[in-house]
Amino acid sequence: MARGERKRRAGPLADAPGPRAPDKAGRGGAGRRREGRVGVGPAAGPRRPGGRGAGDQGPGSAALVALGLALALGLGLGLSWRGILAWQRARRAVTLHPAPLALPPNSSSAAASPDLFWGTYRPHVYFGMKTRSPRAPVTGLMWLQQGATPGTLGQLRHTCEQGDGVGPYGWELHDGVSFGRQRLQDGPLLLTTEFVKRPGGSHGGEWSWRITAEPQSLEGSVSPLLSLFFYVATDGQGTVRPDPGTGGQLKGIDGHTEDLGDFRLVLLPPTNAKGTALKYGSYNVLWMPSPGLQLLTEAVKSRLNRWFQHRPPGGSPERYLGLPVSSQWEGENSQSGHTVRGQVVVQQLTLKIPFRVELVFESGSMGSGESRPGGRLAGSMLSQALDTHAAAFTHRFEETFRLGARGLSSGEQALGRAALSGLLGGIGYFYGQGLVLPDPGDEGPEEPATAPSLFPPAPLFTAVPSRSFFPRGFLWDEGFHQLVVHQWEPRLTREALGHWLGLLNADGWIGREQVLGDEARARVPPPFLVQRAAHANPPSLLLPVMRMLDGGDTADLDFLRTAFPRLQAWFSWLRQSQAGPLPLSYRWRGRDQAAAGLLNPKTLPSGLDDYPRASHPSPDERHLDLRCWVAFGASVLTQLAQKLGETRAETELADLAAKLRDENGLDSLHWAPELGAFADFGNHTGAVRLARGPQGLVRVVGRPPPHLQYVNALGYVSLFPLLLRLLSPDSPHLGPLLDLLADSRQLWSPFGLRSLSASSPLYGQRNSEHDPPYWRGAVWFNVNYLALGALDHYGHLDGPHQAHASQLHTQLRTNLVGNVWRQYRDTGFLWEQYSDQDGHGMGSRPFHGWTSLVLLAMAEDY
CATH class of the missing domain: 1.50.10.10 (Glycosyltransferase)
Known part of the structure; x- marks a missing residue:
């Protein structure tokens, strides 16, 4: 398996060979070391979906023209024939093939494939979703076991890591399009994550999550104080803004991006397994500039810098580590009136297991709040949707693969x-x-000394x-x-x-x-x-x-x-x-x-x-x-x-x-x-x-x-x-x-x-x-x-x-x-x-x- 690596962990990007940023002629500039955002700037102009315009050259003609220009330039500067060929190879290596694309234009968009627009397309996190768009807004879940002993702290979980002790975990049911159920075991904690999508509107529909937290065993286990962190982040375009409630509990999170239009995320009050509302939960919130999605875990962890008290009615208060309780903007432009690109809102919910909680994404193109056609996809309606999808998956699975008919256990x-x-x-x-x-080329070494270029x-x-x-x-x-x-x-x-x-x-x-x-x-x-x-x-x-x-x-x-x-x-x-x-x-x-x-x-x-x-x-x-x-x-x-x-x-x-x-x-x-x-x-x-x-x-x-x-x-x-x-x-x-x-x-x-x-x-x-x-x-x-x-x-x-x-x-x-x-x-x-x-x-x-x-x-x- 050509993995390119066998050991962990990734070092800083600054140690990588310096990429060459292509200039307007397609040639690489001087190599330099970079850190962070190499290769993820705004997209280039749209590519033609295939074919060539009337003024375009075929690939053979284009190569001849490029070679002719290279010869004229190279010979004028005294470059060798080998150097000219090397330049041409470098240019072609980062030039897209001119053949028509195999997929229609904008095939990943909400307009072309609305049912595939949203998905669990962030496989490196334990649970999260994004759209199929270049600068996609992302949503995700982190969790933290505060510990059975007051004042103790577990580990903040977010990205799937080989050696972090979580497991087993994985999707038990997932149809690849609109539904999934996953179980994650983290020591004494069992988390079940479920999602279901609902089509409609003009921006890829809506979806709802359900997170169920319970102990691994009913015998001898102590229910720890658990914090769930639900977040939404923009990555270079669009805005998100918390809608403040009381005591750190948000009424919702409002957002807008070019691909999604207006949208709203609502974290519903926690319930028990039967859907009965629980009386108490502690809430914290964070609204900040995005540090970059790859740095989000550390950014949240670094802001867990205060101890709060969880005070359920009739129970003993317990300390927990939390985010701020206020929904104030942490960036520098809070009063400037300028749009801040790249934002994150995190809602932290802390309470004792067992419980379940639901997060609902609602598209502005499908109405507002619970008055939307079909009602809000939550509670009993969400339970019914999840059960229907699970039954359909199981039936379709047997129809497709016939494992039961073959006598497998x-x-x-x-x-x-x-x-x-x-x-x-x-x-x-x-x-x-x-x-x-x-x-x-045949005349060059297998390991060229030139710096890499950006595709x-x-x-x-x-x-x-x-x-x-x-x-x-x-x-x-x-x-x-x-x-x-x-x-x-x-x-x-x-x-x-x-x-x-x-x-x-x-x-x-x-x-x-x-x-x-x-x-x-x-x-x-x-x-x-x-x-x-x-x-x-x-x-x-x-x-x-x-x-x-x-x-x-x-x-x-x-x-x-x-x-x-x-x-x-x-x-x-x-x-x-x-x-x-x-x-x-x-x-x-x-x-x-x-x-x-x-x-x-x-x-x-x-x-x-x-x-x-x-x-x-x-x-x-x-x-x-x-x-x-x-x-x-x-x-x-x-x-x-x-x-x-x-x-x-x-x-x-x-x-x-x-x-x-x-x-x-x-x-x-x-x-x-x-x-x-x-x-x-x-x-x-x-x-x-x-x-x-x-x-x-x-x-x-x-x-x-x-x-x-x-x-x-x-x-x-x-x-x-x-x-x-x-x-x-x-x-x-x-x-x-x-x-x-x-x-x-x-x-x-x-x-x-x-x-x-x-x-x-x-x-x-x-x-x-x-x-x-x-x-x-x-x-x-x-x-x-x-x-x-x-x-x-x-x-x-x-x-x-x-x-x-x-x-x-x-x-x-x-x-x-x-x-x-x-x-x-x-x-x-x-x-x-x-x-x-x-x-x-x-x-x-x-x-x-x-x-x-x-x-x-x-x-x-x-």
Whole structure:
């Protein structure tokens, strides 16, 4: 998994390489270090929704014009030809592709998609909502256990953090559009967060929240004094203003933004579980300039600087730490009459659990107060709406995936609902500018010395792998995510794929990690903020494209017709930029160099990070998995071109696909007779180890020295011709691959296929002193899912290995699903990876990324 990082925590942005702000000519200015708001300024002017105006040049003509200008300027200044080409590459790296966009103009707006405008699109916070707009107003929840002992203080909770002790938590039900229910366990406290949306008006409708706070156990637990902090914040445009009440309790919060018009948020008085009003609650309020959404937690925490007394009638007073009680503006412009941009209002409610409380967002375009058509979405009306949505979700889930009909237990069905809901609840909407280093070209080093440039401002609607650890977009993860999403809500898949394809640059490259906006940037260590335009990622977005082709949905086909030029440009860039030393061979550019502290240089672009490759990176490498991905991509795009009637493209792609699927050609490049398996090829020796030196662990290379040979690493890469179904059912190599897969001394484990053979010298080995094994033995669900699909495929084809493949499919599915279910039952989480030794969950959690494929495995949907 090409995560770009393994450890926490993010450092200050000031440590990142200095971005170059593009000037009017598109060139980067002098590099300088920045802090805070790089890449999140006001959006550039609107992009055309596709096509070219009468005065526009085609991409080829534009390139010639740009090159001509560069030549004239460069030669006049005495620049070298190499320098001119480098300048042109740098310019193209941050120029958007001219092909028509795959989505209609303003497709994310309230006018175009009103039911998707609001959503839980802030996956990095425990509970919050925002709109799908570049400068979206945001709402959210923080909480603080004041402690069972008066005067004690807990921890302010807001953003999902890997090590903060909260959990298990996650969405139990979430339909991806209008409803969700989540439970969060925080020590003795159990919080249930629910939301439901109601359509209407002209600004994306309305929504209501319900927060229920109760003790984890009725026996022996002391109900702590709990503070809930409900907030609304603007981010660069719009205003919010508290409507004062008495004793710190607000009548409401009024706001206005360009996208929402006038709106009002009302925190209703707390009640018990039956809806009966509670007699007492303590209120505090804060109204201040926005410090930046990424700094909101610390800003609230720093203002919890006074002790107040909670005095319920007939009860003993208790001290609690609170915000101010007054709703006075804390900024400097309170009397100036000027509009202050970027504001936050926080309403703090403090009382003893158990209780429940509701927050209602009301759009000015739907009337005012309780007199609005249909009444206020609160109380019994909210209860009825939540129950109706929950029942509809459960019914639709069974109709879609048929887990009950397949005989799965109620617990396994709950796991399936949580897998889907966690993935849908982890969809985010991001907006900002990425940092890009251009392709240095064949004559340049892999690590160019130039400063990165800013990519144009762009939106991204995408699922994230992990709310706590990876709350941002990952290109090859998203292909697996959308396999699940498409089965539930194809429209969401079209939206996600369209946004990813909107990030295509002029050459056809898409950055493999997308860190867009301040909140996303704050969670990423600075060295990993920059994407390199020479580096690819597996084209897994073509997996859901293949599903869309097979499904025959008219809306899917219409989308693919519009998206085809971008898909074709992306694939063309992949196969040309990653071409290997021999015809029809391919290599992942961007491997780590043979540094002194690395046992085996990593290959982050492949998605398999530390999976063993050639010990000494060189241009002579041939990477098996990449060739298989290109062969798969050529086949999918051939089918798509045929379906769309793109005759010329079909002819070219079909010819490429035939050559890449030729098993003799695959054998000549990647079959290693001495290993009895397919393999990478490169400058390699197995005589490497880490030894303790004065500066820590260093790599020691012994004899035999590295030379060009097949890489003796049996594992996931070895299986790729099988995983992507590139072999014929009577291939002489299918049997040996099935034997390799089924051998418990190699890849088979009771918990799924391990990523690296247990007999490999690098199995379970650290890659450096501070880099534990990642893809060196652990069980990863995405590759196991591909294996399930392949085994099911060959188990239904006549051939000498049909029965063996079918039997392995049944057993592997049992092992995988059984282990994920046991770990979910025992921990409450889906995990990033699983131990091949005892099955326990490892890595980040919750991980509702590609581990959510367990749902499709249970449904036998490949």
